[in-house]
Amino acid sequence: MIEVRNLTKRYRATRAVDGLSFEVKPGYVAGFLGPNGAGKSTTMRAILGLDRPTSGEALVEGRPYATIRRPMHHVGALLDAGAVHGGRSAYDHLRVLARSNGIKDSRVVATLERVGLAGVAKRRVGSLSLGMKQRLGVAAALLGDPGVLLFDEPVNGLDPEGIRWIRHLMRGLAQEGRTVLVSSHLMSEMALTADRVIVIGRGRLILEASMQDLQDKFRRDVLVRTPTPDSLVPLLTAAGATTDLEGGAVLVQGVEAAEIATLAARNHIAIHELTPRSASLEDAYLQLTEDSLEYRTTPTSP
Structure with missing residues (x-):
């Protein structure tokens, strides 16, 4: 130790x-x-x-x-x-x-x-x-x-x-x-x-x-793919979630993946993908150390 x-x-x-x-x-x-x-x-x-x-x-x-x-x-x-x-x-x-x-x-x-x-x-x-x-x-x-x-x-x-x-x-x-x-x-x-x-x-x-x-600390959202997003989104909203659409997927915040799965099953909605997404370790690290950087660089345009 x-x-x-x-x-x-x-x-x-x-x-x-x-x-x-x-x-x-x-x-x-x-x-x-x-x-x-x-x-x-x-x-x-x-x-x-x-x-x-x-x-x-x-x-x-x-x-x-x-x-x-x-x-x-x-x-x-x-x-x-x-x-x-x-x-x-x-x-x-x-x-x-x-x-x-x-x-x-x-x-x-x-x-x-x-x-x-x-x-x-x-x-x-x-x-x-x-x-x-x-x-x-x-x-x-x-x-x-x-x-x-x-x-x-x-x-x-x-x-x-x-x-x-x-x-x-x-x-x-x-x-x-x-x-x-x-x-x-x-x-x-x-x-x-x-x-x-x-x-x-x-x-x-x-x-x-x-x-x-x-x-868990840097959890972003849950990515959901379903063939019937129009049926799922109102149910998620009623459950207190906020949703957004991106590339055919529903991005859900405020409701955990298990609750989304239960809600979909109860209403006979097919789910093709259910992925909790968190910030990468790099992104989390940069957020955590933002105030501790001793040397900073200025972004340059390509």
């Missing part, structure tokens, strides 16, 4: 993190979202003991990271895939990390195979592509078979196959009962990967919710 309690981190006059509190429990993937400069990386660094909080605390398994003996057995992290000695081979890089935490060389070999780097194990890290370095960073995080994992922008440099691989990997780790916290700016990918989201802006918590709760 990861616990962040009233965490504040100041850099002189700047508050990178401001009284932030949240929890990440085992068994699900938590998406850590926020604009550039929101404090995501600083929070992750505080969790890993790389930045000392000005006040508050960040705990892993109920204790500060710095107090954990052989921490790679408990916590795995990918913060910067480029922070690697370029002259070492991929195998030697992991072997050095393994020896520092009492991990056998056989685990290095197995981990390289798991991330798809067995074929380039002897190549120098400096010659690897960005995507390969990203996979090597993931391998380092997995090396000690930890129960807690933190990934900061893990899909950077990955091709579509690699993105799908990392998505399935993170969801698989969560299904094994591990705690997974991942930050990303790719909202479409987070929508497919995360079970919960933690949204911050200017170092403060904006929202902590499940994906289902987020969809």
Whole structure:
């Protein structure tokens, strides 16, 4: 479990993190979202003991990271895939990390195979592509078979196959009962990967919710397709709904899908489609963080 309690981190006059509190429990993937400069990386660094909080605390398994003996057995992290000695081979890089935490060389070999780097194990890290370095960073995080994992922008440099691989990997780790916290700016990918989201802006918590709760919060309407809209619309209006027609479909607000289905069945009206629609994660995120953007751009005409 990861616990962040009233965490504040100041850099002189700047508050990178401001009284932030949240929890990440085992068994699900938590998406850590926020604009550039929101404090995501600083929070992750505080969790890993790389930045000392000005006040508050960040705990892993109920204790500060710095107090954990052989921490790679408990916590795995990918913060910067480029922070690697370029002259070492991929195998030697992991072997050095393994020896520092009492991990056998056989685990290095197995981990390289798991991330798809067995074929380039002897190549120098400096010659690897960005995507390969990203996979090597993931391998380092997995090396000690930890129960807690933190990934900061893990899909950077990955091709579509690699993105799908990392998505399935993170969801698989969560299904094994591990705690997974991942930050990303790719909202479409987070929508497919995360079970919960933690949204911050200017170092403060904006929202902590499940994906289902987020969809309910940003519910737009229910799309209904029926061969007899003229029969259905008056019934919906009488039930308190507002309706609109778009492309042959009825867009319904104010009445839930189950109530629409019951109303149609009771009046022997055929329904060909009944789809509750919510804002995309990207749209919801932009609405939530509108007041927290540090850098704004002016739309340009095509």
